[in-house]
Amino acid sequence: MPEISVKNETLNCILDRYKRDRGQLISILQDIQAEYNYLPREAVKFVSSELGIPLSQVYSVATFFKAFSLQPRGRHTIHVCMGTACHVRGAAQILQQMENETKTCCGETTKDGKFTLESVNCVGACALGPVVVVDGEYAGQMTVNKVKPLLEKYD
Amino acid sequence: MITLKIDGREINAEPGKTVLEAARENNIYIPTLCVNEAVAAYGACRLCMVEVTRGNRKRLVASCLYEVAEGLVVETRTERVVNIRRLVMELLLARCPNSSEVIEMARSMGIDSSRFQSEEDDNSCVLCALCTRVCREVVGKSAISLVGRGTNRKVALPFCEDTDACIACGSCVYVCPTGAIKMEDNGDVRRITWPSSTHEFKMKKCASCGSYFAPEKQISFMIQKTGLEAEKFDLCMNCRP
Numbered sequence: 001m002p003e004i005s006v007k008n009e010t011l012n013c014i015l016d017r018y019k020r021d022r023g024q025l026i027s028i029l030q031d032i033q034a035e036y037n038y039l040p041r042e043a044v045k046f047v048s049s050e051l052g053i054p055l056s057q058v059y060s061v062a063t064f065f066k067a068f069s070l071q072p073r074g075r076h077t078i079h080v081c082m083g084t085a086c087h088v089r090g091a092a093q094i095l096q097q098m099e100n101e102t103k104t105c106c107g108e109t110t111k112d113g114k115f116t117l118e119s120v121n122c123v124g125a126c127a128l129g130p131v132v133v134v135d136g137e138y139a140g141q142m143t144v145n146k147v148k149p150l151l152e153k154y155d
Numbered sequence: 156m157i158t159l160k161i162d163g164r165e166i167n168a169e170p171g172k173t174v175l176e177a178a179r180e181n182n183i184y185i186p187t188l189c190v191n192e193a194v195a196a197y198g199a200c201r202l203c204m205v206e207v208t209r210g211n212r213k214r215l216v217a218s219c220l221y222e223v224a225e226g227l228v229v230e231t232r233t234e235r236v237v238n239i240r241r242l243v244m245e246l247l248l249a250r251c252p253n254s255s256e257v258i259e260m261a262r263s264m265g266i267d268s269s270r271f272q273s274e275e276d277d278n279s280c281v282l283c284a285l286c287t288r289v290c291r292e293v294v295g296k297s298a299i300s301l302v303g304r305g306t307n308r309k310v311a312l313p314f315c316e317d318t319d320a321c322i323a324c325g326s327c328v329y330v331c332p333t334g335a336i337k338m339e340d341n342g343d344v345r346r347i348t349w350p351s352s353t354h355e356f357k358m359k360k361c362a363s364c365g366s367y368f369a370p371e372k373q374i375s376f377m378i379q380k381t382g383l384e385a386e387k388f389d390l391c392m393n394c395r396p
Contacts (some may be wrong), residue, residue: 041314054297055320056287059313070314128205 006042007096010035013043015050029068059109074109074116077153079133083122090144091147094130095119097147097148114154161225174218174229175203185218185231186240186260188247188332189283194292199283201243206230215239219345240383245269247281254279256333278336280350286310286327296320296376299327310336311351323341323356345368361391368392373381 014031018024023132025047032043039062048055062068080095098104102115107115125131128140132150156167160345161178168177172197178185198217205218208228230236242263249271251257257279261267284301287310290296298321302311310327312318323345328338337348345356358367359374360364368391378385 044313054291054300055168055313055317056297056300060300060302064304 004038006046008038008046011043011046011050015047020051022053025051025053025058026065028057029062032069036071038071038074038117040072044070055057070155072113074114076114076135077116077118079118079120079127080106081121081123081125081131081133082119083126083129085126085143086122086131089130090131093144094132094142094147095145098151101147101151115151157223157225159223159225159229159231162231166384170223172223174205174207174216174221174223174227176206177223178218178229178231181196183231185220186264188260188281189285190219191285191289193328193330194288196234197284197288200247200281202240202247204236204239204243206233206236240264241266245271250271251279251333252280253277254281254335255332257281260395278335278350280310280331281333282308282310284310284330285330285332286336287309289326289330293321294324294326296322298322300353309350311349312354315351316354318354318356321347321354321356322372322376324373340367359388361394362389364391366391366393380385 011032014028014035017031018028028047029039032047033039036043044062045055045056047053048058062070071122071133075139080091080098082091082095095106096116098117102110102117104110104116104117105116106119120133123131123138125140128138130142132139132142134154140148142150157170159166159177161174161181164181164183166177166181168180175185175187175190185205186202188202189197190203196219198220201217203218204214204215205362206229207216207221208230209224209226218229237336241264244264244266246269247257248261248266249269250290252269254275282301290299298318299310299312301308303309312321316321317328325338325345328336328347339346340358343358343360345358346356347356356370356372358369360366360368361368374388379386
């Protein structure tokens with residue numbers, strides 16, 4: 001997937017929202033992530049020079065938190081729960097089926113930029129297990145057969 | 156002055172000093188890997204753990220960060236301290252099975268092998284962050300940092316390739332306690348190898364003898380820092396009047 005072109009006005013708008021306060025670096029990065037669905041390299045460099053924080057420090061923060069991604073991500077994020085309760089009810093097969101249907105490996109983004117497939121260790125909805133969360137929407141009692149219809153709902 | 160006890164000895168120390176500093180001033184040995192007087196204490200290697208008693212409470216603390224206090228009782232060689240140090244050393248040994256510095260330090264503590272499974276790759280970085288701290292606090296460039304987290308944590312340039320901020324001074328190489336960063340000068344090229352990537356930098360030629368004596372970017376940085384004319388930096392150490 002090609003990198004998205006970054007608009008300086010958008011970034012300036014986000015920076016102004018936090019009064020260009022260095023202490024708000026994480027909030028700023030979160031807003032950029034929300035805007036582009038990932039942290040484009042240009043944006044990370046722009047934030048570094050505008051806030052006067054060395055690029056290495058911004059990069060350090062951006063790689064530390066799992067909420068940030070430095071790779072372009074799909075329009076929809078699929079989280080397959082691999083927690084204990086989901087695991088014993090066949091989460092592994094659900095994930096396998098997800099990988100087959102999206103033709104991508106866990107942790108990666110589909111070629112058409114539609115989905116990013118990830119596993120998580122518990123989403124706290126064990127009673128619904130096995131659970132799959134797409135863009136924050138929970139799909140409980142998943143089965144291998146329900147995978148395809150679920151994915152077809154998104155475009 | 157503050158009075159405290161280390162290993163049963165009454166010791167006077169200035170307020171604000173750390174337990175490690177007070178111990179070293181009095182020739183009491185505490186092992187460390189991540190301490191260097193050029194930079195602020197950081198508490199990364201955990202080898203300097205000691206047991207402190209205040210009132211009825213005993214606890215393990217990193218002596219490089221723990222400040223002296225009136226009436227503090229410090230033990231540097233109790234069974235608990237020796238055990239925890241051993242554990243830390245064995246973890247370091249498992250992480251860096253091929254680093255001669257780590258092996259030697261382990262030997263000096265009577266440790267030949269680790270109870271933990273050794274890492275397979277040829278890693279010798281203990282993540283003490285001395286390199287990144289020197290780059291930030293002493294050089295003032297902050298060209299490298301610790302990136303990632305957990306088992307993926309490593310010393311790296313931004314995006315593992317952005318050398319814009321690096322002046323190739325080699326401070327990170329000199330300060331590394333385990334030789335995890337390598338540097339090699341070969342003609343007009345200086346090659347620095349960090350645990351994540353290798354990069355080459357152009358060297359400056361001496362205007363008189365023609366030898367390559369320092370990285371071009373380091374010279375530019377020095378010109379900018381000192382405000383002197385560029386010609387002052389044309390000659391190598393040997394050719395200077």
